[in-house]
Amino acid sequence: MTDAKKREAEKQVVELMIKSYCKHTHHEKQLCASCQDLLLYACQRIDCCPFMAVKTFCSSCKVHCYSLEKRSQIRDVMKKSSWRMLFHHPILLLKHGLSSRRRHK
Numbered sequence: 001m002t003d004a005k006k007r008e009a010e011k012q013v014v015e016l017m018i019k020s021y022c023k024h025t026h027h028e029k030q031l032c033a034s035c036q037d038l039l040l041y042a043c044q045r046i047d048c049c050p051f052m053a054v055k056t057f058c059s060s061c062k063v064h065c066y067s068l069e070k071r072s073q074i075r076d077v078m079k080k081s082s083w084r085m086l087f088h089h090p091i092l093l094l095k096h097g098l099s100s101r102r103r104h105k
């Protein structure tokens with residue numbers, strides 16, 4: 001996968017996770033302001049990440065480029081929406097898992 005493609009794929013996953021998190025946690029039809037802010041922040045981090053070529057996903061990255069506040073927010077999103085992703089977007093999650101496994105070899 002190319003660097004640009006990985007960035008796009010990661011943004012797609014983050015967006016889906018935040019949307020699902022907001023829908024079920026904040027009960028908003030549209031992304032609420034703080035979730036929108038978080039998504040924008042996450043996308044900026046993805047764009048700026050110098051480790052995109054070697055790492056798998058921001059949540060498993062050893063370099064924590066997220067600010068403390070945003071990091072705890074995104075962790076909460078991951079925790080609450082990852083099992084939902086398994087039901088609604090198994091292919092996406094599978095692809096994600098497969099690419100991380102390949103990289104760990």
Ligand SMILES: [Zn+2]
Binds near residue numbers: 023
């Ligand atoms: Zn929200």
